[in-house]
Amino acid sequence: MKSHPLLRLLDRGSTLFLVLLGAFAIAIPVLNLLMPDGSFLHISTYFVSLFGKYICYGLLALSIDLIWGYVGILSLGHGAFFALGGYAMGMYLMRQIGTRGVYADPIRPDFMVFLNWPELPVYWYGFNYFAYAALMVLLVPGILAFVFGWFAFRSRVTGVYLSIITQALTYALLLGFFRNNFGFGGNNGLTDFKDILGFNVQAPYTRASLFVISALALMLGFIICRVVVSSKFGKVLVAIRDAEARTRFLGYRVEAYKLFVFTLSACMAGVAGALYVPQVGIINPSEFSPANSIEAVIWVAVGGRGTLTGAVLGAVLVNYGKTYFTSGFLAPYWLFLLGGLFVAVTLLLPRGVVGTWQWWMERRRASAAASTPATPAAPQAAE
Amino acid sequence: MRFLSDRLVALLLVLVLLGAASGARAASFNEALTRFAADDYDETEAGIGEVAASENPMAANVLDALQDGRLLYGADKRIFIKDPSDRLLDAASGRPVAGEAPPDLETVRINNRLRRTIDAAIGALTLLDPDSGTRFDAAQAVFKSQEASARPALEAAIAKETNPKVRKAMLEARAAIVLGASDSPDADKIAAVSAMRERGDQDAVALLASLPSDTSPAVARAARDAVASIQSGLALWNTLQNAWYGLSLGSVLLLAAIGLAITFGVMGVINMAHGEMVMLGAYVTFMVQEVIRTRNPALFDYSLVIALPLAFLVSGFVGVLIERGIIRFLYGRPLETLLATWGLSLILQQAVRTTFGPNNREVGNPSWMSGAFEVGQITITYNRLWIICFALAVFVALIALLRLTRLGLEMRAVTQNRAMAAAMGIATGRIDALTFGLGSGIAGLAGVALSQIDNVSPNLGQGYIIDSFMVVVFGGVGNLWGTLVGALTLGIANKFLEPFAGAVLAKIAILVFIILFIQKRPRGMFALKGRAIEA
Numbered sequence: 001m002k003s004h005p006l007l008r009l010l011d012r013g014s015t016l017f018l019v020l021l022g023a024f025a026i027a028i029p030v031l032n033l034l035m036p037d038g039s040f041l042h043i044s045t046y047f048v049s050l051f052g053k054y055i056c057y058g059l060l061a062l063s064i065d066l067i068w069g070y071v072g073i074l075s076l077g078h079g080a081f082f083a084l085g086g087y088a089m090g091m092y093l094m095r096q097i098g099t100r101g102v103y104a105d106p107i108r109p110d111f112m113v114f115l116n117w118p119e120l121p122v123y124w125y126g127f128n129y130f131a132y133a134a135l136m137v138l139l140v141p142g143i144l145a146f147v148f149g150w151f152a153f154r155s156r157v158t159g160v161y162l163s164i165i166t167q168a169l170t171y172a173l174l175l176g177f178f179r180n181n182f183g184f185g186g187n188n189g190l191t192d193f194k195d196i197l198g199f200n201v202q203a204p205y206t207r208a209s210l211f212v213i214s215a216l217a218l219m220l221g222f223i224i225c226r227v228v229v230s231s232k233f234g235k236v237l238v239a240i241r242d243a244e245a246r247t248r249f250l251g252y253r254v255e256a257y258k259l260f261v262f263t264l265s266a267c268m269a270g271v272a273g274a275l276y277v278p279q280v281g282i283i284n285p286s287e288f289s290p291a292n293s294i295e296a297v298i299w300v301a302v303g304g305r306g307t308l309t310g311a312v313l314g315a316v317l318v319n320y321g322k323t324y325f326t327s328g329f330l331a332p333y334w335l336f337l338l339g340g341l342f343v344a345v346t347l348l349l350p351r352g353v354v355g356t357w358q359w360w361m362e363r364r365r366a367s368a369a370a371s372t373p374a375t376p377a378a379p380q381a382a383e
Numbered sequence: 384m385r386f387l388s389d390r391l392v393a394l395l396l397v398l399v400l401l402g403a404a405s406g407a408r409a410a411s412f413n414e415a416l417t418r419f420a421a422d423d424y425d426e427t428e429a430g431i432g433e434v435a436a437s438e439n440p441m442a443a444n445v446l447d448a449l450q451d452g453r454l455l456y457g458a459d460k461r462i463f464i465k466d467p468s469d470r471l472l473d474a475a476s477g478r479p480v481a482g483e484a485p486p487d488l489e490t491v492r493i494n495n496r497l498r499r500t501i502d503a504a505i506g507a508l509t510l511l512d513p514d515s516g517t518r519f520d521a522a523q524a525v526f527k528s529q530e531a532s533a534r535p536a537l538e539a540a541i542a543k544e545t546n547p548k549v550r551k552a553m554l555e556a557r558a559a560i561v562l563g564a565s566d567s568p569d570a571d572k573i574a575a576v577s578a579m580r581e582r583g584d585q586d587a588v589a590l591l592a593s594l595p596s597d598t599s600p601a602v603a604r605a606a607r608d609a610v611a612s613i614q615s616g617l618a619l620w621n622t623l624q625n626a627w628y629g630l631s632l633g634s635v636l637l638l639a640a641i642g643l644a645i646t647f648g649v650m651g652v653i654n655m656a657h658g659e660m661v662m663l664g665a666y667v668t669f670m671v672q673e674v675i676r677t678r679n680p681a682l683f684d685y686s687l688v689i690a691l692p693l694a695f696l697v698s699g700f701v702g703v704l705i706e707r708g709i710i711r712f713l714y715g716r717p718l719e720t721l722l723a724t725w726g727l728s729l730i731l732q733q734a735v736r737t738t739f740g741p742n743n744r745e746v747g748n749p750s751w752m753s754g755a756f757e758v759g760q761i762t763i764t765y766n767r768l769w770i771i772c773f774a775l776a777v778f779v780a781l782i783a784l785l786r787l788t789r790l791g792l793e794m795r796a797v798t799q800n801r802a803m804a805a806a807m808g809i810a811t812g813r814i815d816a817l818t819f820g821l822g823s824g825i826a827g828l829a830g831v832a833l834s835q836i837d838n839v840s841p842n843l844g845q846g847y848i849i850d851s852f853m854v855v856v857f858g859g860v861g862n863l864w865g866t867l868v869g870a871l872t873l874g875i876a877n878k879f880l881e882p883f884a885g886a887v888l889a890k891i892a893i894l895v896f897i898i899l900f901i902q903k904r905p906r907g908m909f910a911l912k913g914r915a916i917e918a
Contacts, residue, residue: 074718148898155902160653160717164852165898171849172894175887290849294655294725301722335733342726346719347712 008230009223013358017309018219024051025215029208045204050323052211052279054316059218059272061299061315062308063265066225068297069306070234071261072241074159077166078269079293080173081141083283085270087177088140090190090283091124092133093201097194110192111185121183130197137274138267145266146259153255153262158244167290174288189284190277201278214275218312221268225308228261237261295338301345304352313354412437413475416445419491420460427491428500432532435504441477443508448474450501455488463488503528507536510553515546522552526586529563555582565595572602580609583616584760620760625878631767633874634774635836637867638829639847640854641778644866645822646702648855649798652710652819653721656728657851658844659735660823663701664694664830665839666735669744684749687831694827701731702823706816728844736841743838752835766835773832777825778867784821785863794818798861853897859907869908873897 010018028043028051035042060082067073094109103113107120126132148169152162180186199206228234239247240254248254277283286292296315303314318341325334345352351359415437418430431449434442448454448464454474455463462474463485471480493501506528509521518540525533537557544550558575561567567575579587591606591613598606639661646654668690675682675689682689705727713720748766755764785791796804797814805811830843837843850873858869873893880889904910 074721076721151899151902155905157901157905160721161856161901161905163653163718163721164856165901167849168853168894168898172891172898175891175894179887294722298722298726332733332737335729339726339729339733342729343709343723346723346726347709350716350719 005230009226013307013309013354014222014226017312018222021215021219021222025212025219029212032208033204045207048204048207048211049279052207052214053276054319055211055214055218056272056276056279057296057299057315057319058312059214059221059275060269060296061303061311062218062221062225063268063272064296065300065303065305065308065311066228066268067261067265068300069308069311070229070237070241071258072244073258073262074163074297075166075262075265076163076290076293076297077168077170078265078296079290080166080170080288081145081266081269082273082276082296083173083177083285083287084141084144085137085273086277086283086287087184087190087273088127088133088136088270089274089277090193091127091136091184092130093193093196093278094190095124095128096196097192100194101192109185109190111180111188112183115180117183124183134274137270141266141270141273142263145263149259149262153258156255167293170288170293171290174285174290177285177288185284187285189282191282191284193278193281196278201281207279210275210279214279217271217275221271222308222312224264224268228264229308233257298338298342298345300352302341302349302352304355304358307352307354307358310352310354314352317353412439412442416462416474417460419449419454419462420456422456422489422491424492424494424497427493427497431497431500431504435507435532436535441474443505444472444477445474446501446505446508449491449493450498450505452490452493454491456491457485457489458487459485461485462491499528499530500532503530503533506530507533510536510540511543515549518544518546519549519552522549522556525556526552526559529559529590531560531564534560554578559590562590562594565597569599569602572598573605576602576605576609579606580612583613585617588613588617617760623759624761625882626875627761627763627767629875629878630771630871631874632878633871634771635833636850636854636874637778637870638770638774638832639826640851640858640866640870641774641781641863642822642824642826642829643851643855644858644863645781645825646819647852648861648863648866649794650815650818650822651717651860652714653717653724654710654819654822655721655725655848656705656731656844657724657823657826658846658848659728659731660698660702660826660844661830661833661847662735662839662841662844663698663731664690664827665746665834665837665843666739666744666830667694667697667827668831668834669739669746669839672746683747684751686747687749687752687835690831691828694831695824696827698827698830699820699824702826703816703820705823706819710819711812711815728848732841732844739841741841743840746834746839748835770832770836777828778863781825782863790814790817794821853894856907857897857900859909862907862909865907865909 028048031041031043032045032048060078063081064075064078067075097109099106101110101113103110105113108117112120127136148166152165157165176182177184177189178187184190193201195201196206196210199209201207229237236247236252236257239250239252240257244254273283273287295318299315299318300311301314302318303312304310318338321337322334325331325337349356411433415430415433418426418433421427427449431446434445444464445454445462448466453465453467455465455471457463463480464472464474466472471484472478473480503525506521506524509517510525510533512518512521522537522540525537534557537553537560541550541553541557544553555578558578561571561575562579576591579591588610591610594603594606639658642660643654643657646652646657668687671690671693672683672686675686705724709723709727710720713723752766752769755762757763785795793804793809793814794817796807796809797811797818801811804814833843833847837846854869854873855866857873858865858867876896877889877893880892883889884892901907
């Protein structure tokens with residue numbers, strides 16, 4: 001049975017996800033801006049930014065799910081692309097501070113004045129224009145992923161080896177960005193932002209707009225991922241995941257497919273980072289730490305790899321848990337919980353929450369229809 | 384006070400040796416003292432020289448007092464020393480002043496020029512100290528100051544010196560003085576230059592590079608030649624020093640990675656909790672030392688020997704638990720193993736943090752591991768030396784275990800062909816658990832060694848995990864020799880890059896190099912060949 005491409009693109013789960021996300025994107029700013037302060041329905045700006053942060057994590061998780069869930073590339077360095085996007089946005093925001101910095105230098109950010117840098121380094125040029133910064137948000141992670149993937153996929157570095165060198169990549173960047181002479185603010189990173197496109201980053205309206213933009217970006221990212229995975233192209237990706245050698249023997253240019261998806265995924269992670277920075281107000285080298293990237297992978301595993309919706313859900317759930325646990329007296333137990341989550345999900349729930357739900361629904365439908373056994377939606381192979 | 388009395392004894396000895404002259408000298412000592420009463424800088428300087436030359440037992444005391452502003456003079460030109468407990472001594476006799484202190488005592492003033500003179504004079508006096516270490520230090524001080532006034536004392540000391548090391552230092556000090564003085568003959572200066580060339584260190588270069596401007600061309604040429612020769616010698620030593628540091632770093636990497644070479648290399652399990660096994664070993668060392676400190680401090684030197692088997696057992700036991708509890712359900716799914724063991728590492732870290740606290744715990748060095756000795760121009764510390772030996776010993780023992788024992792044979796059989804091994808009657812599950820336990824136990828041994836050079840904190844393991852993976856992947860998975868060569872290569876490469884690039888950039892360069900290397904040889908330096916690796 002051949003269905004309309006649009007129907008294939010937006011199956012029931014995806015439609016539900018987009019509708020829910022859209023509803024959130026409208027409801028939260030409305031409740032934040034229009035409800036009076038004391039009202040029971042009012043949502044504080046703090047929560048708007050918090051949810052905005054989760055949405056950005058969701059987009060990062062989506063980008064990981066695209067390559068891990070559908071192509072079997074486990075990147076332990078996706079935090080690097082996220083952070084690079086964040087730094088590109090941070091550089092724009094730094095340039096917007098202008099004379100309002102501590103040293104009131106119109107061109108150089110405070111840390112450069114502090115370090116006695118005579119002038120702005122060349123790679124900071126152009127970051128006073130938003131359009132240029134936005135382009136860099138896509139280009140810098142994209143080009144890095146393209147070059148990295150070009151070498152790695154052509155020489156058929158796969159599986160664990162790829163995971164380890166992606167980790168080495170983000171670790172090398174971490175060490176580099178910690179250095180003052182790299183020109184990115186050293187271990188303090190970039191912070192103290194004032195304006196974005198002329199609007200005060202602290203103002204509730206700006207925060208609400210950033211939230212809406214993040215939600216829109218997530219929807220767009222989700223639709224792009226759906227387009228990729230529900231097309232014929234996506235079928236090849238799954239084939240690569242399940243049997244890379246066989247796909248190659250069938251005549252597909254495996255490395256070209258992988259390279260395209262890997263670069264796309266890195267660009268999405270970069271956008272997520274760029275939206276994340278104005279909402280949390282800081283970007284520093286710790287975003288490059290390998291632990292962050294691994295944590296992002298577990299969001300996907302919790303939600304269910306190869307489900308897209310699950311990745312976003314996992315990111316929001318785990319991060320909500322993190323916020324909840326690390327703020328109270330339970331803080332010392334958060335790492336036990338997070339560690340336990342890693343172990344429990346891989347052992348007991350290899351399909352993740354959404355994956356298990358889909359699998360269960362399909363089995364029920366299959367037994368109800370008593371037709372040919374349905375293939376499970378969740379991935380079976382590990383690599 | 385013992386030091387002072389030693390010095391007095393030494394001076395007395397000199398006094399006896401010089402015999403008859405001493406009567407006259409005593410008089411000159413008293414005369415010299417009166418010069419201080421003038422409180423005039425030039426007079427004081429003359430006084431310092433005379434006191435130093437007088438060989439009077441009180442000379443060192445007087446000069447010390449002068450340096451510290453404790454030398455006083457009265458209206459009657461008598462000189463007194465105020466000792467640190469505010470007692471007043473007569474400078475000429477050294478006896479305490481009886482009764483009331485004389486009124487109107489003034490301090491003998493000194494300036495910076497005089498301070499240097501005093502230092503040199505004291506240095507010259509200590510050249511005759513009975514303790515060879517003190518004499519050596521004194522000779523070094525003279526070498527640094529190039530104080531010409533110390534020369535007579537130096538010559539006297541050289542004549543009497545029997546310790547070859549101290550004598551050499553004194554000769555070098557004399558050479559330094561000769562080179563600094565414009566009036567010494569060229570032949571002496573050239574001899575001095577060759578003494579410097581023999582010394583062959585950075586100080587010698589500095590000294591030869593700053594000869595007085597009126598040095599004759601012949602001496603200057605000799606000095607230039609000597610500097611060139613010293614510098615090429617120094618470059619050689621520098622290379623050796625870097626190689627030594629690199630070997631040391633390589634042995635640390637080897638220790639950290641060798642357990643991983645078993646769990647990851649042989650079994651194919653991505654054990655992200657490997658670093659935490661190392662950490663457990665370090666904490667076992669800490670606990671052993673705590674028990675020894677409270678129960679039986681005499682055993683402290685054996686603490687590491689006691690800790691080694693315990694650390695192996697603790698980490699190995701935890702490893703067996705992990706394998707039986709988690710990893711055996713995940714064989715064939717390496718990426719899932721990675722996540723589960725990462726989760727475990729978080730749990731273990733937090734468990735240690737809640738038990739022992741988040742701060743660094745102190746682990747001491749036993750006496751046989753502290754200290755250092757010198758080989759030529761490089762310093763070798765005992766703890767680094769022992770760690771290199773230990774790393775190699777662990778490596779050899781592990782190779783022997785895998786090659787020569789039945790357990791090793793079974794381990795290799797299960798790794799190469801699980802189904803066939805099972806068919807031959809090997810309990811593969813038991814072997815899996817033991818292999819993983821062995822890898823973890825070795826990580827525990829590494830922890831004991833690393834506790835000696837690193838901070839013992841819950842984050843100890845995190846610092847090694849990425850490096851360990853790099854070493855194993857670089858060397859070639861499944862090949863212990865590859866791990867050895869990989870660790871030493873990376874260690875030495877890192878240390879040779881550091882002088883040019885700095886520590887952090889060197890590390891980044893190494894990471895980038897490994898990333899590129901993996902592209903070229905995706906299975907590491909010594910890859911296993913055959914179909915098995917395609918699985």
